[in-house]
Amino acid sequence: xxxSQFIEYINEFFPGIVIRVVQELNGTAETPSxxxxxxxxxxxxxxxxxxxxxxxxxxxxxxxxxxxxxxLPLKSRDSMGGASGDIPKMGMELWLNEKQLTELYTxxxxxxxxxxxxxxxxxxxxxxxxxxxxxxxxxxLQGLSSGVAIADTDNTGxxxxxxxxxxxxxxxxxxxxxxxxxxxxxxxDLGRVVAKATAxxxxxxxxxxxxxxxxxxxxxxxMKELYGAGIGFGGDYTKIPSLTSNQVKQxxxxxxxxxxxxxxxxTARYEKNGVKTTVRPWADGxxxxxxxxxxxxxxxxxxxxxDSPVAGVSYETADDFLLVSKFRTNRPALAEFTTSQAxxxxxxxxxxxxxxxDSKTVQA
Numbered sequence: 001x002x003x004s005q006f007i008e009y010i011n012e013f014f015p016g017i018v019i020r021v022v023q024e025l026n027g028t029a030e031t032p033s034x035x036x037x038x039x040x041x042x043x044x045x046x047x048x049x050x051x052x053x054x055x056x057x058x059x060x061x062x063x064x065x066x067x068x069x070x071x072l073p074l075k076s077r078d079s080m081g082g083a084s085g086d087i088p089k090m091g092m093e094l095w096l097n098e099k100q101l102t103e104l105y106t107x108x109x110x111x112x113x114x115x116x117x118x119x120x121x122x123x124x125x126x127x128x129x130x131x132x133x134x135x136x137x138x139x140x141l142q143g144l145s146s147g148v149a150i151a152d153t154d155n156t157g158x159x160x161x162x163x164x165x166x167x168x169x170x171x172x173x174x175x176x177x178x179x180x181x182x183x184x185x186x187x188x189d190l191g192r193v194v195a196k197a198t199a200x201x202x203x204x205x206x207x208x209x210x211x212x213x214x215x216x217x218x219x220x221x222x223m224k225e226l227y228g229a230g231i232g233f234g235g236d237y238t239k240i241p242s243l244t245s246n247q248v249k250q251x252x253x254x255x256x257x258x259x260x261x262x263x264x265x266x267t268a269r270y271e272k273n274g275v276k277t278t279v280r281p282w283a284d285g286x287x288x289x290x291x292x293x294x295x296x297x298x299x300x301x302x303x304x305x306x307d308s309p310v311a312g313v314s315y316e317t318a319d320d321f322l323l324v325s326k327f328r329t330n331r332p333a334l335a336e337f338t339t340s341q342a343x344x345x346x347x348x349x350x351x352x353x354x355x356x357x358d359s360k361t362v363q364a
Contacts, residue, residue, distance in 0.1 A: 037140035091341030173363030285360035
């Protein structure tokens with residue numbers, strides 16, 4: 001690795017570009033991030049390089065009245081469990097090859113402006129920063145909707161499997177699959193979930209689901225009947241078209257007390273052996289019921305290269321956990337590289353407050 005031949009541009013533009021890209025990806029209070037994991041997970045630094053989450057089967061009990069100067073009665077602690085593992089390393093790189101570099105030299109020789117030249121030099125920087133965010137979002141949504149996050153067939157390198165240990169008693173099926181519009185009873189199904197949460201001392205405030213579950217939900221006769229009853233409709237319920245978003249939310253609020261419904265429609269692409277494939281991380285038809293939208297941590301560890309930087313390489317740290325670098329090589333041919341690497345994983349905790357309903361499977 002050698003210092004980039006565009007070092008004067010790197011010194012001037014590289015830090016600012018990295019900061020701007022991170023700000024755009026993380027969003028603001030007025031315009032939240034497009035990534036749910038950045039909205040629902042807090043960043044947490046791991047000194048040991050491991051991720052770990054503790055969870056328990058908690059039940060609240062009332063305090064006891066006691067006489068003055070007497071000892072307090074000791075209560076039992078509920079069962080505890082945990083999940084843990086090493087934080088894996090992720091990364092990606094892009095390059096300007098000899099042909100692209102020749103075009104860049106020509107642009108500079110023909111009087112290209114500094115902005116035009118910088119745009120070419122830093123074209124790959126936003127992409128290598130966004131790539132790890134895409135992977136984190138994929139792992140988070142897959143894990144939240146199923147309890148297990150996996151990077152294997154969609155990953156070039158080592159396989160990763162994170163089991164968040166969702167309690168079996170917090171997993172539900174449907175009485176009748178939601179794709180059966182006349183037989184499905186989604187409010188009854190969700191009512192069982194809410195009843196379990198209430199018994200656990202939790203209040204469900206948010207539902208998250210994909211378009212499969214949502215599109216089936218809005219077509220069910222039960223939802224139409226409940227909406228019609230709420231507005232005093234006395235006609236043929238079968239003639240009511242699919243409910244609108246506001247109408248569904250009205251029924252959910254009135255019947256089970258849910259305030260927020262989030263439709264997850266995230267897609268990502270992975271590249272393996274030169275082939276790009278589009279995938280959806282959310283488990284098809286899954287509905288997740290939450291009592292809080294803060295469900296865990298984005299856990300990161302320090303990279304070896306941060307403590308042992310390579311001579312000639314230009315580095316910038318993005319969002320505390322992402323190391324972005326620019327350098328050149330001449331083997332086997334001259335090339336300018338932009339890379340990113342991180343040790344970071346989304347960790348879902350509070351699993352005793354997360355409830356999962358599979359709208360495509362009948363509950364046994």
